[in-house]
Amino acid sequence: MSRILYSLCGADASAPFSPHCWKVVLALRHKGLEFTERPVGFTEIPKVENGFSKTVPILKDGDALISDSFAIALYLEQTYPDAPSLFKGEGGLAMARFVEAWSLSTLHPAVTRIALKNIHDRLAPADQAYFRESREARLGATLEEVATGREAAIAAFPEKLTPLRNMLKFQPFIGGSEPLFSDYIVFGAFKWASQTGNTELLDPNDPVTNWYERVEAFTEKG
Structure with a gap:
């Protein structure tokens, strides 16, 4: 299953900077889940996944699309219960x-x-x-x-x-x-x-x- 994390960047795509996107990056690493990060600029966000969300992060996990860092963390916890827990109860x-x-x-x-x-x-x-x-x-x-x-x-x-x-x-x-x-x-x-x-x-x-x-x-x- 392919995972794509849409995050936020400036003119330099190699330096994504959103605090909310970094939460998800670390959550995915914590869970041991592979993903590809695709940083986009502010004005490109409305084009991502047919306008799915006005903000990033957006996680595409197979057919699932989730926005908002906390919602993504909850999704990862529920979808991958055998991976290390993000909350421990x-x-x-x-x-x-x-x-x-x-x-x-x-x-x-x-x-x-x-x-x-x-x-x-x-x-x-x-x-x-x-x-x-x-x-x-x-x-x-x-x-x-x-x-x-x-x-x-x-x-x-x-x-x-x-x-x-x-x-x-x-x-x-x-x-x-x-x-x-x-x-x-x-x-x-x-x-x-x-x-x-x-x-x-x-x-x-x-x-x-x-x-x-x-x-x-x-x-x-x-």
Whole structure:
């Protein structure tokens, strides 16, 4: 069975950057499932699979089409129950929903204000026009106005990670002894920042940096 993951990229197709797509990449690796990634630009998404979804990620698994990163994780868990679990039970699923809410309400807005102009500058011209119009309408400010607060947003970012940092005093991963989908949710936000040229958010000695490296190593092993 062939699997295709449609993800998001800028002018450089070799550097997909969506946090939601990275969640699915790691979920597929966790499950040990082979797939082909096909990055597309913002304005190409409506053409994918006959307009199946307005957003990526989109997973095509044989005849099945699924959009939304959390929905894809649930699909993988239900469809491939014999592969390593992404949640390890009802508690892990509930935890993932909480972590998703925290990430979307705390991490994503922070990274958006830090990375916004960098993302725009990495897009193809057609995507730049779409991105500027849609993001400026959403934020009520120009990209340049948002960028003026970038340094302050970077300085404030480490404090937002205090809950994660405190938890890592007791266990190596959000999921416990091994990463689960909860880890991949948060990892996606950091990968998003990194892939868009924002590598200065964490001190190399921060426990969160060590956690990030452990997650990446776990999903790349074998």
